[in-house]
Amino acid sequence: MQRLVNFLILVFILSPFIAFAQQQPIRAIVSATNESPYAIFENRRLHSGIAKDILDTLAQRNFRHIEYLNLPRARVELWLESGQADIACFLNPDWVADPEQLGWSPVLFMTEQVFIRRSDSAPITRVTDLNEFRIGTVRGFSYPELEALFSSGQAVRDDAADLAANIERLREGRLDTVMSVDLHVDYFEVAKNNPDFVIDKMWADPAPTYCALSKHNSNNYYQLQQAFQELVNTGAVETILAGYSKRSSQ
CATH class of the missing domain: 3.40.190.10 (Periplasmic binding protein-like II)
Known part of the structure; x- marks a missing residue:
């Protein structure tokens, strides 16, 4: 009985933070420098592509709106670290200056x-x-x-x-x-x-590809990390990738 009481108290304490996270849009950086099929722009607006499909699915499954930010690659890490953005995809800890300052999704796929x-x-x-x-x-x-x-x-x-x-x-x-x-x-x-x-x-091993996450808001960070894990576990990412693979349709 005491465990149930403790659980209900915890839910009561956390509910304002969860509600706040759900009300806030997910601010996702998808740069025009992320070429097709990662990001497909039309008239300077993100139209489609792997990034949009993955992030739209993530937002829909978590009942949140999503706001896309088209930023140059040089500003991505600063915006994540300062909390001006929540997500930037198709990165790897080896490709950023200070990977410890960022959170990371599970591996989404491998690239050669x-x-x-x-x-x-x-x-x-x-x-x-x-x-x-x-x-x-x-x-x-x-x-x-x-x-x-x-x-x-x-x-x-x-x-x-x-x-x-x-x-x-x-x-x-x-x-x-x-x-x-x-x-x-x-x-x-x-x-x-x-x-x-x-x-x-290339002679190097295939590289894992992730989405980098801002740690600026810890509640938002953990919610997004869990949401990405669900996308991977349910095969949603694999299904999206298959839709853009020319080899899969041959």
Whole structure:
């Protein structure tokens, strides 16, 4: 009996905080630099994509509204740490400056990094194959596996706004290779029926992908963490990903 009384007291104490969290919109950062199929923008507004599908599902299941923030990658961590935003997806602790300052969802899926090269060039199978290369990258994104190569000057990091711009520069011979991830390349079918390009998988192991969470409001943080765990456990994330996989439909 005493346990029941204690439980009811706890519910009474926490109920204002739970109600407050449910009333507040979830402020989610989805940047236009997160390319398709992660984020698909139309007329500068988030229209669809993996991020929107996952976060809309999370909000609906938890009876909350969601507010999307289109911020440059350089501001994401600051906004999460200061509590100006609640979520930013498709990150990894290795890709941020201070991962301990942020909370993390469960692993949502794994991604493989790849190199896109012209078909008349030599295969890229190890880091030394990139010596003296100009490598196409996306502005604002981290490439920890190649950081030593860039900082030593053995290769040149050459940023562009997105994958499409890098592919065009590769086609024109202004880059030696483009670094991307498997989901982007599969979605755009970069090498399918295109004899100009070849895809080489990177030698590194596939990287886990998470959503980073703000710890600024502890009640909100724990609620979102549990909500993400439910999405993973019920297979909702896997189902959403399958809808954007060109390979799954072939």
